[in-house]
Amino acid sequence: MSQCRLVLILGDQLTPALSSLQAADRQRDILVMAEVVEEATYVRHHKKKIAFLFSAMRHFAEHLRSDGWTVDYRTLDDTDNSGSLGGEIARAAKQHDAAAVTVTEPGEWRLRDAMEGWLDALGLPVDILPDTRFIASHDDFADWAEGRKQLRMEFFYREMRRKTGLLMEGDQPIGGKWNFDAENRKPAKSDVFMPQPAGFKPDQITKGVLKLVAERFGDHFGDLEPFWFGVTAAQAEEALETFIEQALPKFGDFQDAMLSDQRFLYHSILSLYINAGLLDPLAVCRRVETEYHAGRAPLNAVEGFIRQIIGWREFVRGIYWLKMPDYVGENFFNAKRALPDFYWTAETDMACLRAAITQTKEEAYAHHIQRLMVTGNFAMLAGVDPKEVHEWYLMVYADAYEWVELPNTLGMSQFADGGLLGSKPYAASGNYINKMSDYCHSCRYKVQQKTGEDACPFNPLYWHFLERNGDKLRGNPRLGQVYRTWDRMSDEKRADYLDSAERFLEKLI
Numbered sequence: 001m002s003q004c005r006l007v008l009i010l011g012d013q014l015t016p017a018l019s020s021l022q023a024a025d026r027q028r029d030i031l032v033m034a035e036v037v038e039e040a041t042y043v044r045h046h047k048k049k050i051a052f053l054f055s056a057m058r059h060f061a062e063h064l065r066s067d068g069w070t071v072d073y074r075t076l077d078d079t080d081n082s083g084s085l086g087g088e089i090a091r092a093a094k095q096h097d098a099a100a101v102t103v104t105e106p107g108e109w110r111l112r113d114a115m116e117g118w119l120d121a122l123g124l125p126v127d128i129l130p131d132t133r134f135i136a137s138h139d140d141f142a143d144w145a146e147g148r149k150q151l152r153m154e155f156f157y158r159e160m161r162r163k164t165g166l167l168m169e170g171d172q173p174i175g176g177k178w179n180f181d182a183e184n185r186k187p188a189k190s191d192v193f194m195p196q197p198a199g200f201k202p203d204q205i206t207k208g209v210l211k212l213v214a215e216r217f218g219d220h221f222g223d224l225e226p227f228w229f230g231v232t233a234a235q236a237e238e239a240l241e242t243f244i245e246q247a248l249p250k251f252g253d254f255q256d257a258m259l260s261d262q263r264f265l266y267h268s269i270l271s272l273y274i275n276a277g278l279l280d281p282l283a284v285c286r287r288v289e290t291e292y293h294a295g296r297a298p299l300n301a302v303e304g305f306i307r308q309i310i311g312w313r314e315f316v317r318g319i320y321w322l323k324m325p326d327y328v329g330e331n332f333f334n335a336k337r338a339l340p341d342f343y344w345t346a347e348t349d350m351a352c353l354r355a356a357i358t359q360t361k362e363e364a365y366a367h368h369i370q371r372l373m374v375t376g377n378f379a380m381l382a383g384v385d386p387k388e389v390h391e392w393y394l395m396v397y398a399d400a401y402e403w404v405e406l407p408n409t410l411g412m413s414q415f416a417d418g419g420l421l422g423s424k425p426y427a428a429s430g431n432y433i434n435k436m437s438d439y440c441h442s443c444r445y446k447v448q449q450k451t452g453e454d455a456c457p458f459n460p461l462y463w464h465f466l467e468r469n470g471d472k473l474r475g476n477p478r479l480g481q482v483y484r485t486w487d488r489m490s491d492e493k494r495a496d497y498l499d500s501a502e503r504f505l506e507k508l509i
C-alpha cells in the first residue's frame, strides 16, 4: 500500500466539497482535525464562538467517518495535544508515517504564512490548494483590481452577477437596475409576528463541548449559554429555510433598521454557518433567487440579500488578500485612543451602545447596522485605535474570521485605509440612529440636544471628528456639503460643539 497523505481540515472548512477532500483518496489518506488552544486564544474569542466551532468540527468528523473516511481527530483535552496546528500536524505526520500534507488554503494570512514554513519544519511536501468556495479566485480579483484608481464594490458586484447569472436576463439585470438599496432603508416597528432565527437544542456532543469551553475558556468574553446555534449542515439548512419562510420578504425593507426588543429583525443569521462551511454561499444565493421567481419574495429583498454575499462578501475577501499583510497596520487618522471599557461590559448610559454590546455579549451576534453605525461609528468618532477595534470585532462575533472582519472593520467602519474600500467614512450623528431605531426613547441622553451635558454624545463627537480630521477629509467631494455646513456655523457654535466633545472624551475610560 502506498504511503498515506495527511489532509488537514480547518475549523472553518466543514464541507465535503472542500478542495482538499476532493483531491484526497478515501482508501489511502488520513484526515486530521485538531482543536488547538493557539487558535482559540490568539485573540480571546467569544465563548459561544469557540463552542460553535468545536461542536461543528466534532459533528463534521462524525459525518466524514460515516462516509468512509479515516479521521484522526484531536480534542483540546487530549493529554498530548501540542496546542498548535503546526505541532499537531507534525505529530500526526510522525505517527502515520505520512508522505505529504494537503490543506485547503486557510482564510487568514497569519496561518497561510505559518503553513509556508511547514515544508521546512516537517521535511514533507505541503500542498496548499485554493479555496474554491468563493466565486472570485485571488487572481480573478487581482485582475479586476489591476489599473483601477478606486476599488468599488458596486462594479465588482456587477461582474459577479454576470459570472453567476444570478438575477440576470441575458446580460442585463432583472428589474432594469443592479441595485435596489435606495428602497432598503425603512425604520421598523416591533410586532409579535417578528421572525426568530431557528434555534437548536444542544445534543450530547455539544453538551461535552460546552463543558470543555466553560472549563478552559471561562474567562473569555461573552455568555456561553443558552447555546442555540446549529452545528451541522442539516441544521444550517433548516436555519436557511426558516429565514426564507419568515424573514426574506422583508429583508430588504428593514435591512438598516434597529429595535431594542428585536435583536435579529429580518436578518438571516447565516454568516456563522456560511463562513464555517456548513452552507455554500452560492447555493444559498440560488435558493434565495428561486423565491423571487416563485413570486414569494420581492426583488429589493432578494437582490439586497444576494448583493451582500456575492458583492460585499467576495469584495472584502478580495481586498484582504490583495492588501495583506500591511493592511492590518493601516491607521489613516492616526487614532490612538484605547477601546473604552464599556465595549466589554456594556455599562454605558448610551442606550444604542448598551443594546448592541449586550446582545453581542449574549448572542455573539449583532447585525450589520449595529456593527457599522453604532459600535463602529462611535469608535471612529471617538478616535479609537483601529487595531484595537479590529481585535474586538474579531473576538466577539461568531462569524468573525480575519479575511471578512478586517476589511469590514478597518476599511468600512473605521476608514483606516483612507478610502480604499469606501468612498467616505460612515460617520453619523445621533440623528441617523434615531431615524433608524427606537433606542433614543430610552436613553439618558437627548438626541435632539446638540451640545452640553445631556446632549447625545454622537452629536458633538461627529463635528469633533470632522474638524480634527479636516486636513484629510476636506478634499473628499462627498463631504463638501457637510464641511460647508460646519463652516457656516458661528464661531461660538463651533466652539460649543468642540468643547462638549472634549469634555465627553476626557471622561471616557
Ligand SMILES: Cc1cc2nc3c(=O)[nH]c(=O)nc-3n(C[C@H](O)[C@H](O)[C@H](O)COP(=O)(O)OP(=O)(O)OC[C@H]3O[C@@H](n4cnc5c(N)ncnc54)[C@H](O)[C@@H]3O)c2cc1C
Pocket: 266, 267, 268, 269, 270, 271, 272, 274, 275, 305, 308, 309, 312, 313, 314, 316, 366, 367, 368, 369, 371, 372, 376, 393, 394, 397, 399, 400, 401, 404, 405, 406, 408, 409, 412, 413
Ligand atoms: C465592523 C464590521 C465587522 C464585521 N465583521 C464581520 C465578520 O467578522 N464576519 C462576517 O461574516 N461579517 C462581518 N461583517 C458583515 C456583516 O455585518 C455580517 O456579515 C452580518 O451582520 C451577519 O449577519 P447575518 O447573517 O444576519 O447577515 P444578513 O444581514 O442576513 O446578510 C446576509 C449575508 O450576507 C453576508 N454579508 C452581509 N454583509 C456583509 C459584509 N459587509 N461583508 C461580508 N459578508 C456580508 C453574510 O454572509 C450574511 O450572512 C461586519 C460588518 C461590520 C460593519
Ligand code: SF4
Pocket: 349, 350, 351, 352, 353, 429, 430, 431, 433, 434, 439, 440, 443, 444, 445, 446, 447, 456, 457, 458
Ligand atoms: S440619544 Fe444618542 S447615545 Fe442615546 S441612544 Fe440615541 S444615538 Fe445613542
